[in-house]
Amino acid sequence: MPMTQQYAATEPTRTEVDALPGATVLEFGAPWCGYCQRAQPALAEAFAVHPALRHLKIEDGSGRRLGRSFHIKLWPTLVFLRDGQEVARLVRPTESEPIREAMRRIA
Template identity: 35%
Template sequence: MSTVDLTTDSFEQTVTKDGIVLVDFWAEWCGPCKRFAPIYDQSSDANPEIVHAKVDTEAHQELSAQFGITAIPTLMAFRDGIMVYNRAGAMAGPDLQNLVKAVEGLDMDEVRKQVAEQQAAQ
Protein backbone atom coordinates (compact mmCIF):
# COMPACT_ATOMS: atom_id res chain seq x y z
CA MET A 1 0.00 0.00 0.00
CA SER A 2 1.31 3.45 -0.81
CA THR A 3 1.38 6.31 1.64
CA VAL A 4 -1.60 8.65 1.95
CA ASP A 5 -1.19 12.42 1.95
CA LEU A 6 -3.23 13.99 4.73
CA THR A 7 -4.71 17.46 4.76
CA THR A 8 -6.39 19.47 7.47
CA ASP A 9 -9.70 18.17 6.13
CA SER A 10 -8.74 14.48 6.02
CA PHE A 11 -6.52 14.19 9.10
CA GLU A 12 -9.08 13.54 11.83
CA GLN A 13 -11.19 11.23 9.68
CA THR A 14 -8.10 9.14 8.94
CA VAL A 15 -6.55 8.88 12.41
CA THR A 16 -9.82 8.12 14.21
CA LYS A 17 -10.46 4.95 12.23
CA ASP A 18 -10.12 1.54 13.85
CA GLY A 19 -6.73 -0.01 13.40
CA ILE A 20 -3.26 1.47 13.19
CA VAL A 21 -2.39 4.72 11.45
CA LEU A 22 1.18 6.01 11.26
CA VAL A 23 1.63 9.69 10.43
CA ASP A 24 4.92 11.17 9.22
CA PHE A 25 5.16 14.97 9.55
CA TRP A 26 7.76 16.08 7.00
CA ALA A 27 8.86 18.90 4.67
CA GLU A 28 10.45 18.92 1.22
CA TRP A 29 13.50 20.90 2.41
CA CYS A 30 14.23 18.50 5.33
CA GLY A 31 17.24 16.23 4.73
CA PRO A 32 16.39 13.70 7.46
CA CYS A 33 12.82 13.58 6.10
CA LYS A 34 14.15 12.68 2.65
CA ARG A 35 16.32 9.93 4.11
CA PHE A 36 13.40 8.55 6.15
CA ALA A 37 10.92 8.59 3.23
CA PRO A 38 12.11 5.35 1.54
CA ILE A 39 12.14 3.54 4.91
CA TYR A 40 8.58 4.70 5.55
CA ASP A 41 7.52 3.63 2.04
CA GLN A 42 9.06 0.17 2.61
CA SER A 43 7.08 -0.14 5.85
CA SER A 44 3.94 0.79 3.94
CA ASP A 45 4.61 -1.99 1.43
CA ALA A 46 5.47 -4.52 4.15
CA ASN A 47 2.47 -3.65 6.35
CA PRO A 48 -0.49 -3.06 3.99
CA GLU A 49 -2.99 -3.42 6.85
CA ILE A 50 -1.57 -0.25 8.45
CA VAL A 51 -2.34 3.19 7.07
CA HIS A 52 0.90 5.07 6.41
CA ALA A 53 0.07 8.75 6.09
CA LYS A 54 2.15 11.87 5.55
CA VAL A 55 1.59 15.51 6.45
CA ASP A 56 3.56 18.15 4.57
CA THR A 57 4.28 20.62 7.37
CA GLU A 58 4.77 23.48 4.92
CA ALA A 59 1.43 22.95 3.17
CA HIS A 60 -0.48 22.21 6.38
CA GLN A 61 1.05 24.48 8.99
CA GLU A 62 -2.17 24.50 11.04
CA LEU A 63 -1.83 20.74 11.65
CA SER A 64 1.79 21.19 12.64
CA ALA A 65 0.78 23.88 15.11
CA GLN A 66 -2.14 21.83 16.45
CA PHE A 67 0.19 18.96 17.30
CA GLY A 68 3.09 21.11 18.48
CA ILE A 69 5.49 19.91 15.80
CA THR A 70 8.82 21.62 16.45
CA ALA A 71 11.17 19.17 14.71
CA ILE A 72 10.80 16.99 11.65
CA PRO A 73 10.46 14.30 10.77
CA THR A 74 8.01 13.56 13.57
CA LEU A 75 6.29 10.20 13.58
CA MET A 76 2.98 9.60 15.33
CA ALA A 77 1.15 6.33 15.74
CA PHE A 78 -2.58 6.11 16.35
CA ARG A 79 -4.46 2.95 17.21
CA ASP A 80 -8.24 2.90 17.26
CA GLY A 81 -8.22 6.70 17.28
CA ILE A 82 -5.84 7.09 20.23
CA MET A 83 -2.36 8.55 19.81
CA VAL A 84 0.01 5.97 21.28
CA TYR A 85 3.35 7.28 19.98
CA ASN A 86 4.76 10.72 19.18
CA ARG A 87 8.46 11.30 18.64
CA ALA A 88 10.66 13.47 16.45
CA GLY A 89 13.55 11.99 14.50
CA ALA A 90 14.07 9.62 11.62
CA MET A 91 14.14 5.89 12.29
CA ALA A 92 16.03 3.01 10.76
CA GLY A 93 13.93 0.30 9.11
CA PRO A 94 14.29 -2.24 11.95
CA ASP A 95 13.33 0.41 14.52
CA LEU A 96 10.21 1.32 12.55
CA GLN A 97 9.25 -2.35 12.30
CA ASN A 98 9.76 -2.73 16.06
CA LEU A 99 7.47 0.25 16.60
CA VAL A 100 4.82 -1.35 14.38
CA LYS A 101 5.05 -4.58 16.39
CA ALA A 102 4.83 -2.68 19.68
CA VAL A 103 1.72 -0.79 18.56
CA GLU A 104 0.16 -4.02 17.31
CA GLY A 105 0.85 -5.63 20.68
CA LEU A 106 -0.79 -2.95 22.80
CA ASP A 107 -3.61 -3.93 25.12
CA MET A 108 -6.08 -1.29 23.97
CA ASP A 109 -8.40 -1.86 26.95
CA GLU A 110 -5.50 -0.90 29.21
CA VAL A 111 -4.64 2.09 26.99
CA ARG A 112 -8.27 3.32 27.13
CA LYS A 113 -8.24 2.91 30.91
CA GLN A 114 -5.05 4.98 31.20
CA VAL A 115 -6.47 7.69 28.92
CA ALA A 116 -9.65 7.84 31.02
CA GLU A 117 -7.60 8.14 34.22
CA GLN A 118 -5.50 10.95 32.74
CA GLN A 119 -8.60 12.82 31.62
CA ALA A 120 -10.24 12.40 35.03
CA ALA A 121 -7.13 13.81 36.73
CA GLN A 122 -7.23 17.01 34.68
Protein backbone atom coordinates in the same frame (compact mmCIF):
# COMPACT_ATOMS: atom_id res chain seq x y z
CA MET B 1 -2.78 0.12 1.90
CA PRO B 2 0.71 0.93 0.54
CA MET B 3 2.99 3.68 1.78
CA THR B 4 1.87 7.12 0.62
CA GLN B 5 4.47 8.75 -1.62
CA GLN B 6 3.28 12.37 -1.79
CA TYR B 7 2.67 14.82 1.03
CA ALA B 8 -0.96 15.91 1.27
CA ALA B 9 -1.21 19.67 0.92
CA THR B 10 -4.68 19.58 2.51
CA GLU B 11 -4.68 18.18 6.00
CA PRO B 12 -7.53 16.44 7.80
CA THR B 13 -8.86 18.03 10.96
CA ARG B 14 -7.77 16.80 14.36
CA THR B 15 -11.35 15.59 14.95
CA GLU B 16 -11.17 13.49 11.78
CA VAL B 17 -7.80 12.01 12.80
CA ASP B 18 -9.00 11.25 16.33
CA ALA B 19 -11.98 9.36 14.85
CA LEU B 20 -9.88 7.10 12.59
CA PRO B 21 -10.47 3.43 13.42
CA GLY B 22 -7.61 0.98 13.64
CA ALA B 23 -3.93 1.64 13.04
CA THR B 24 -2.64 4.83 11.42
CA VAL B 25 0.82 6.27 10.88
CA LEU B 26 0.89 10.06 10.58
CA GLU B 27 4.03 11.39 8.92
CA PHE B 28 4.61 15.12 9.30
CA GLY B 29 7.21 16.75 7.07
CA ALA B 30 7.79 18.59 3.81
CA PRO B 31 8.89 17.45 0.35
CA TRP B 32 11.91 19.78 0.35
CA CYS B 33 13.13 18.68 3.84
CA GLY B 34 16.44 16.80 3.66
CA TYR B 35 15.74 14.87 6.88
CA CYS B 36 12.37 13.80 5.44
CA GLN B 37 13.98 12.65 2.20
CA ARG B 38 16.61 10.62 4.10
CA ALA B 39 13.89 8.88 6.14
CA GLN B 40 12.00 7.59 3.09
CA PRO B 41 14.03 4.38 2.51
CA ALA B 42 13.57 3.35 6.17
CA LEU B 43 9.85 4.11 5.93
CA ALA B 44 9.57 2.08 2.72
CA GLU B 45 11.27 -0.90 4.40
CA ALA B 46 8.94 -0.68 7.39
CA PHE B 47 5.80 -0.38 5.26
CA ALA B 48 6.93 -3.38 3.20
CA VAL B 49 6.56 -5.43 6.41
CA HIS B 50 3.28 -3.72 7.45
CA PRO B 51 1.54 -2.84 4.15
CA ALA B 52 -1.97 -2.84 5.64
CA LEU B 53 -1.35 0.16 7.91
CA ARG B 54 -2.99 3.46 7.00
CA HIS B 55 -0.35 6.09 6.16
CA LEU B 56 -1.20 9.80 6.16
CA LYS B 57 1.70 11.86 4.88
CA ILE B 58 0.95 15.44 5.91
CA GLU B 59 2.85 18.47 4.66
CA ASP B 60 3.53 20.50 7.77
CA GLY B 61 4.58 24.09 8.28
CA SER B 62 3.79 27.37 9.91
CA GLY B 63 0.08 27.82 10.48
CA ARG B 64 -0.76 24.15 9.91
CA ARG B 65 -3.22 23.25 12.65
CA LEU B 66 -2.87 19.47 12.64
CA GLY B 67 0.88 19.59 13.20
CA ARG B 68 0.47 22.15 15.96
CA SER B 69 -2.19 20.04 17.66
CA PHE B 70 0.37 17.19 17.84
CA HIS B 71 3.12 19.62 18.99
CA ILE B 72 5.33 18.82 16.00
CA LYS B 73 8.70 20.60 16.27
CA LEU B 74 11.04 18.66 13.94
CA TRP B 75 10.56 16.84 10.65
CA PRO B 76 9.94 14.15 9.94
CA THR B 77 7.88 13.20 12.95
CA LEU B 78 5.94 9.95 12.84
CA VAL B 79 2.93 9.59 15.12
CA PHE B 80 1.57 6.06 15.52
CA LEU B 81 -2.14 5.96 16.35
CA ARG B 82 -4.46 3.16 17.41
CA ASP B 83 -8.15 4.13 17.15
CA GLY B 84 -7.17 7.80 17.13
CA GLN B 85 -4.98 7.58 20.24
CA GLU B 86 -1.22 8.16 20.13
CA VAL B 87 0.71 4.99 21.01
CA ALA B 88 4.22 5.94 19.87
CA ARG B 89 6.19 8.74 18.24
CA LEU B 90 9.50 8.87 16.37
CA VAL B 91 11.37 12.03 15.43
CA ARG B 92 13.82 11.98 12.51
CA PRO B 93 14.08 8.19 12.20
CA THR B 94 17.00 6.95 10.11
CA GLU B 95 16.57 3.17 10.41
CA SER B 96 13.60 0.92 9.72
CA GLU B 97 13.69 -1.20 12.91
CA PRO B 98 12.38 1.51 15.29
CA ILE B 99 9.64 2.28 12.77
CA ARG B 100 8.72 -1.42 12.46
CA GLU B 101 8.66 -1.76 16.26
CA ALA B 102 6.24 1.18 16.59
CA MET B 103 4.14 -0.30 13.79
CA ARG B 104 3.98 -3.63 15.65
CA ARG B 105 2.60 -1.78 18.65
CA ILE B 106 -0.37 -0.43 16.71
CA ALA B 107 -0.97 -3.31 14.26
